[in-house]
Amino acid sequence: MPSITKTVGVVVGLAAVASALPALPKLTPKQTHIYNLAKRQNAAAAALGLADVDILQFALTLEWLEATFYQQGFALFGDDQFRALGLNDVQLADLKGIGSSELTHVGLLQSAIAQAGVQPVQPCEYNFGFTDAAGMVATAAILESVGVSAYLGAAPLVSDGGILGTAGSILTVEARHQSFIRVATGAAASPSPFDTPLGPKAIFSLAAPFITSCPAGSNLVLTAFPTLALVSPAPAAGVSALAAGTVLQFQSDAAAGATHCGFTNSAATGGTAFAPFDAAAGTCALPHNLAGTVYVTLTSAAPITGVLTDDITVAGPTVLNLS
Structure with missing residues (x-):
């Protein structure tokens, strides 16, 4: 057992070293608020039982939904129906490009999850309630907004910097998707100086009405709130x-x-x-x-x-x- 004298000596030595180090900058009140918010959100993630790989699975579930949404929509509605909404050829190509991006996001997330030694979730069965191209574009505007909010809300819950960087690279593209669809439908491109984050359970509650069933092993640990x-x-x-x-x-x-x-x-x-x-x-x-x-x-x-x-x-x- 170390003696009290030795222990005190170590503490005094550490104090002397600390006093010789340059003073670290203090956090501003705003930075302190953000830090405390991030801590609360990480505690919330722990309470939900969400590890980093669970958050990736959550993101993959959303990307599967979005990718399938565009695949089914473009299979149902011809180019003429989108042009009838006022979309020109360039805008129509951009809209189809969004669907391709979502499928690429699926591949990236599958790879990241597999590298963690976990089986990625598979696509579910969906019911998007398609009736016409106008309804599809209106729903796309909502889905892209939800996608931005999902990645923003999940970012403070991620502990691994590499995963956070990957999520950030998807978030910026989702935001461009959102802005394009807003402009193409005549809405303001950037109506607010900030986007709105949402927690995982709220996001899953927005996605759940589109999901009719999922393969065994691909159900998330989250449960949805009652619908509104x-x-x-x-x-x-x-x-x-x-x-x-x-x-x-x-x-x-x-x-x-x-x-x-x-x-x-x-x-x-x-x-x-x-x-x-x-x-x-x-x-x-x-x-x-x-x-x-x-x-x-x-x-x-x-x-x-x-x-x-x-x-x-x-x-x-x-x-x-x-x-």
């Missing part, structure tokens, strides 16, 4: 014209347990703006100062911090594109 749907105004009417204060009506089998609507958007303080929810009518009012893609959930609380967590999420999210 916008009833009024009708989504087909175009929600981009909605003004702050507009009363929105939602439907969910879990609505009885909700007290608020949470509108998650980068423009909201803390990430989410909360509005009281009338469970009897299924309604809440659209808050002010939101733009671009907004994710709406039903919640059981409304923290003044604006931080939405899984434990207060009752149903959702569903997507509003406000500009």
